[in-house]
Amino acid sequence: MTRRAAPLVRAAWALAAAFAVTLGILLAAGAPPFATLAVMAEGGLGSQAAALRTLAAFTPLLLCGAALCVTFAANLWNIGVEGQITMGAIFAQGCLRAADPAGGLPAGLDLALGLAASALGGLVWALLAGMLRTHGRVHEIFSGLGLNFVAMGVSLWLILGPWKRPGMASMSGTETLDQALWLPALGGRPMSMVGPILAVAAFVGAAWLLRRTFFGLTLAAVRQNALAATRLGLRPGLRILAAMGICGALAGLAGGILVAGLYHRLIPSISGNYGYTAILAVLLASGSLLALPAACLFFAVLTVGSVQLPLSLSLDSSLAGVLQGVLVLTLFAARRLRPLSRRREP
Amino acid sequence: MRRAPTTLAALALCLALAAPALAADKPLTFGMLLVGPYNDKGYSQAQYEGGKYVEEHVPGAKMLYLDKLNPADRPGVTVPQVVDDLAAKGATLIFAGSDDMKDGIREAAEQHPELTFVHISGDDVLTGKAPKNLGNVFSKMEYAKMMAGFSAAMTTQTGKIGFLGPLINDETRRLADAAYLGARYAWEKVRGQKPEALSFKVTWIGFWFNIPGVTSDPNQVAGSFFDQGYDVVISGIDTPEALTVAAARRKAGADVHALPYDFKQACDSAPEACLGVPYFNWGPALLPIVKDVVAGTWKPSFVWLSPDFAALNDPDKSPVGFLPGQGLSAESKKALDQFTADLGSGKVDLFAGPLTYQDGTVFVPAGRTATDKELWFCPQLLKGMEGASASK
Amino acid sequence: MDVVLSHIVKRFGQLIANDDVSLTLEAGRIHGLLGENGAGKSTLMKVLCGQLSPEAGEIVVDGAAHARLTPDAAAALGIGMLPQDPLDFPPLRVWENFALGGGPVLTRREARSRLEAVCSRMGFCLRPDVPVADLTVAERQHLELARLFDRDVRLLILDEPTSGISPAQKRTLFAVLRAFVSDGRRLVALVTHKLTEARELCDAVAILRHGRLAGSFAAPFDTQDVLTAMFGAEVAATATAAPPPPPEPLGLGTPVLRAANLVIADDKAVLRDVSLEVHPGEIVGLAGISGGGQEALLRGLAGIARSVAGELAIGGRDLAGRPATDFLAAGVHYLPAARMEEGLFPGLSLLDHVRLAFPDKRREARAIFAERCVGRFRLTNTPNARADALSGGNQQRLLLSLIPDDTRLLLADNPTRGLDAASIAQIWDHFRERAAAGAAVVFFSEDLDELLAQAGRVLVFFNRDMAADLPAASLDPGLVGDLMTGRSTAAANGGGSAP
DSSP: OOTTTHHHHHHHHHHHHHHHHHHHHHHHTTOOHHHHHHHHHHHHHSSHHHHHHHHHHHHHHHHHHHHHHHHHHTTOOOTTHHHHHHHHHHHHHHHHHHSOSSSSSOHHHHHHHHHHHHHHHHHHHHHHHHHHHHTTOOOHHHHHHHHHHHHHHHHHHHHHTTTOOSSSOOTTOSOOOOGGGSOOOOSSSSOOTHHHHHHHHHHHHHHHHHHHSHHHHHHHHHHHOHHHHHHTTOOHHHHHHHHHHHHHHHHHHHHHHIIIIIISSOOTTTTTTHHHHHHHHHHHTTTOTTTHHHHHHHHHHHHHHTTHHHHHHOOOTHHHHHHHHHHHHHHHHHHHHOSOTTOOOO | OTTHHHHHHHHHHHHHHHHHHHHHSOOOEEEEEOSSOTTSSSHHHHHHHHHHHHHHHSTTOEEEEEOOOSTTTSTTOOHHHHHHHHHHTTOOEEEEOSGGGHHHHHHHHHHOTTSEEEEETOOHHHHTOOOTTEEEEEEOHHHHHHHHHHHHHHHOSSSEEEEEEOSOSHHHHHHHHHHHHHHHHIIIIISOOOGGGOEEEEEEOSSSSOOTTTSOOHHHHHHHHHHTTOOEEEEOSSSOHHHHHHHHHHHTTOOOEEEOOBOTTGGGGSGGGBOEEEEEOOHHHHHHHHHHHHHTOOOOOEEEEOOOGGGTTOTTTOSEEEEEOTTSOHHHHHHHHHHHHHHHHTSOOTTBSOEEBTTSOEEEOTTSBOOHHHHHSOOSOBTTEESOSSOO | OOEEEEEEEEEETTEEEEEEEEEEEOTTOEEEEEOOTTSSHHHHHHHHTTSSOOSEEEEEETTEEESOOOHHHHHHHTEEEEOSSOOOOTTSBHHHHHHTSSSSOOOHHHHHHHHHHHHHHHTOOOOTTSBGGGSOHHHHHHHHHHHHHHTTOSEEEEESTTTTSOHHHHHHHHHHHHHHHTTSSOEEEEEESOHHHHHHHOSEEEEEETTEEEEEEESSOOHHHHHHHHHOHHHHHHHHSOOOOOOOOSOSSSOSEEEEEEEEEOSSOEEEEEEEEEOTTOEEEEEOOTTSSHHHHHHHHTTSSEEEEEEEEETTEEOTTOOHHHHHHTTEEEEOSSIIIIIOOTTSBHHHHHHHHSGGGGGGHHHHIIIIIIIITOOOSOTTSBGGGOOHHHHHHHHHHTSOTTOSEEEEESTTTTOOHHHHHHHHHHHHHHHHTTOEEEEEOSOHHHHHHHOSEEEEEOSSSEEEEEEGGGOOHHHHHHHHTTSSOHHHHTOOOOO
């Protein structure tokens, strides 16, 4: 086996192991294993409508995945992506509901402002966690988790309080935005293509930033050794804040796209666990930027396809969540436990 | 509400007439969208079982359900998307189970004019926003809540009743108001106590269930009620904390009780602490709708079903039930039966004026009863209740 | 007890750490194992005490041959090792650590009585209720030894036991070891890279070089022979040559560094009230036992630990309480003792290091690497290699090459620790060049001999306080050793004045 082929063999082995465990679990759950997988794949990719839905789930996942790559590059565990998405959604909604589609600015500009506001919202929320880390010595895992709850609380309060729809406040969310303020839909009706385009652009931008720029190199330095970075005058604290800020802005943008492009209003739990799922996707891609879109797509198909489990097979749809978790764990374990590991690095 | 039996009779007649046509028709497939897990022992399971009931009682009917339809559990999945799927699988009637599907189900109804949609708990027909193929149905849980309040007031020693509220909206205010009216009636009219000696306090936790960090902890809220001398807590949330805490306090020697919500068997976990449970029974509520749709006689309307007071806990009859618990004394139980009968006969009408909101504005003037619309849109708690009418 | 290591081979991947090494250890004697860093000494001793399994060869203990030993088997045979870094639990008390010392866990009563017995036998003074974190390095060593003696160890292996302890403490330790073997049944194996120690203590020495046995000598041995065996003939000649005299300060004009009543708060220790002037061209050595405050001073002068009170001016700029970047701007650079942990980015390429260190010239990184790192500093690796592939010497060469030429104050914490003789010589040459060009160098070395040989002035630290400021003329190992262990004070010796 040549050195070049080794990672491929390793990946193939890990995938095969994950697949085997998946089949085992389906069998144990009393589900027809191959039919179940086929139904999920079909539900995620089988038709144009299904593919569009998958794309709708893929967009925020890729945005958050790219965002997380930036913070992971600086060795930050930014668990707060959920809250940053929510804050982005809140800022976007706040901006768009204030916009007057009839007069004033053209709708396109309103939309651009709304998305910019969403990025700002996510950025502010992420910087809060970042400053707690750099100035308050609070680890970003704890502040992120706390701020997630706060963001969710704020969105609930707005939906049921100040921004409630006329008549009866509803868990259905705020009043739907004027159609002029929706991101233009091309082709399929549920989803605007602007979202995926922005997500891909953000991903390419993040990859360029991390791989090709001096800033990316300094983040790698901070990740590798914060002490040495201090010694070289690289100001790790500032870099951490910058990484958090970029991450927050991208996650906030995801929230803005969910508001302007998918739900067209602020709803409770708008972040929809995309933040946590994106962490899984980044872990699945094990830090490889190239593998990240594939991992995001995989999770998007799983999320969308799992809807079919109760509908087509009367299976408990929690099965999809179990599969998702087991797959990630198996892939990790398989990498460690692969056979043929005679060669050990000294 | 007294129209209900007649409607049913008419329905049965229509059905009998339509039966030959039905047999030739292809069997009905209907979709059921549940907000929570189908087996949550609460709100969603009640709807799921209602669907099962319909499957049993309409020959050939088949239910397709999707549970956990909410953005947290199924990110990116919207109601119209699921309706597309259900339509592709042959569903011609869609039930949407929860308030938060309001916009989605309306959008789906507009996109699929060939299908029939019923939004449980919605009010689009009432507000005039509904397209022609979208109707609303809900049960008057208010009466069961009155019975809950009644049982609480019959039992309390201290005259202090706590209401563990979820989030604040029209529906939850309405239900808290109803519980208060039932309690006030028992306190003043049955027990003959002074009005000012009754204390009825509402504390909202902020959501339908406990979300650590976001909501107040219902265990803490229930506990602090008992600490402050409230000896009965009525739960308005989806989860059973109030009863659990009451049972724990009883073990420690306190004479306290609670009333859970939503699920008929909710008392089973702590029978002695339980005064009773108000619950939904969707079978008899959904069945006539399905039969109407099959017969082609369905018209979109805002249906708000009253309980069958004569057969409150009959699974085939009343869309809302109140099952008394072991904690309720025989005496109180007797009074409750009388109260139920009086509500049914119209002898007691707790929504009759004069009723006043917390801030002093008139809810219902003297001399008439609140209309459904006045009841449905409920902006405040009532005068005499403690607690916030709106979140700040 | 007699132990014979016979044809031991131990490989780590491509590297052969022990290549057919045979060695006889006789009862009643102290055996030295000498060699440069990486010569295979520690590996051989780990094979002997069961921590590593050899690929070939056997271990013969009192006539019984073993293909390999496990730690338990070695302990049962009476083989015990005092590792280079103490393996204790700092938050626990002395007696608790003693009670946990391998084998069955002792009860409180048992542990305390046995600890007392061992201590009185060996002349140790250990208070049972003190947390181990509060002990000095020497006391921790005593605790470790007490544990081993209590288990009735017959072959005691010590790996570089004298780093971090004072000359007086070293004398005590050596006396203990002498007493240990005096009954003629027990023996000691001492791993060291210091020839003087071996001469002082050992009855016989074996020398390892590049994993092979390069010679064995019985006392009294000839220094030149041993050095030749250790380094080869060529290097041995330079190593024995006396170092050039420390440079004189360039003049008493403006000091590079001026500190007045400075208080430095490091992570664990606070250094009190330091007043100090350092002039261009000076090479100042800091003496002290580990944790004495000298590390805190270096980190404080580098701006990594905060100055919380007093004045600190470097190159005329007031820097007290300023961020680390201001220190860099003032021309202060710091070489950490833990090169990889604090100085380098393990996963990044050498070229990336150059880019990060010279961000303004990052487009010319390749040229800088070729000219500076490889050309001037003799770094022997490729620009795309990762830092974690570097040897210790190359790590230090890379770090040195990343320090700009216009540095005014160079701070170094144990700059030669673990390096081979050639690298050490290069580092001191480089420091002298820097000093001659007008920079000031302040360094700390745990090796007192090296410190006294290289420094033009020595600041002695004891108990997080500067105890003395000694000019080159008054340097005496005994005096410095007493000062750094608090046995004597600067006032009593009339020291404490700047040159």
